Amino acid sequence: MKLYLKSWFWVIFFALVCCCCFVIYLLPKGGNGYVGVYQNGELICSFDEEELNEDRELVIEYMGGTNTISISEGSVSITQASCPDGDCVRHGPLEPGGTPIICLPNRLVIKYIDETKNDDVDAVSGDVK
């Protein structure tokens, strides 16, 4: 009888450990989503949800070139670029899950980062030229 109780104790204990692991697995592994601005691969500034609600404009310089980042009504876009092609301006506002805004001549990348979200794909083919 003593042995019987002991076995059940261990089974329940083991089940509890499994439950704990599952809960830990489901817990968010970072903060909320944010928009990161990268120049030449380095994060130079970021905007969290609260900061995205403050409308403003920022001019980012790189080797004599400039990009104007505009934050308006919670969305981020590039509204001016010194480069001739203007691909980054034409991209329009950044969308969560959408393609990053990239200015190749000025080595600028603006992308939405959400560390709590498990994306269902590992990569996207054709998202950038």
Added chain:
Amino acid sequence: MRKHMGRTACLIISMLLLLSGCGGEGSTGASEEFFAMDTYMRITVYGDDAEEMAEEAKDEIERIEALLSITGESEIAVINAEGEGDVSDETRGVLERAIEIGKLTEGAFDITIYPVVDAWGFFSGDYRVPDEEEIGELISHTGIENISISDDNSVTFAQQGMGIDLGGIGKGYAGQRVHDLLADYGVSSALMELGGNVCLLGAKPDGSLWRVGIMSPFDDSERIGVIEAEDVSIVTSGGYQRYFMEDGVVYHHIIDPSTGFPADNGLASVTVVCSDGLLADALSTALFVMGEDGACSFWKENGGFEMLLVTDDERIIVSSGVADFFQPEDGYITEVVSR
């Protein structure tokens, strides 16, 4: 007592094993993100020495860029400027593959289209619409038959005003080189995202297939579906990737070598899945130029790759070899083409 300790030890080991699995991936990766080959790249390597391997991969891509770029002092830039020049064995190999694919696709892939693409402003970003007379003049200076490569690796053009651009295969070649380099170092799992070209080394660290989304050519916040694959390159070409508008007309960057104007054969994008990254890159452009019927005929006549075509009227056509590994997004219906 000893028995009790043994049981406790087993339990602690089980807990540790369970907790170690809570990270999800079970293996950490290291990434390098950088600009190269006129695009934005990210390379993620898994396993031992991942950081060092990712740096090696970046160095390899920068080395290839210095060799094949149309700018700077690359071997290709010198040939374009001088009309002739000596090349390394490696560049010769890439040129010969490009010429071979040009012949195979009957000119739909053509590295000598450089002067025409340049006239449209797609290299400088100073976009303009050349008139038909200018296009006619420039196109008379194209054609892979006008390139000669001597035994001592000297490249010459048969006509003045010619130029070559390896942009249609450069990223594919670079991805494949990095794939092979990492494999030689013993890396079994890596993901190379080279500006929209995806090159997969092996499977994911947990042994499952990689899931690669395929960008919608109609909306840059949507995908048309997902391909599950391992150890292949997945390359997508489409007019939506680089274009400009003039007088309400959209002009994209994939120039049809037979007309000198942006290819307009009913396709919005082409994805090629192939174990040869260079071939995948070249064929994604060539099939786009061929259009739906030409691409399907080419696939039926030639093996070694799979394809996914998205037409202007939003149909998806997949070749039978990839159909089982493609999951379309809701609302898209696929047609399967078989040999």
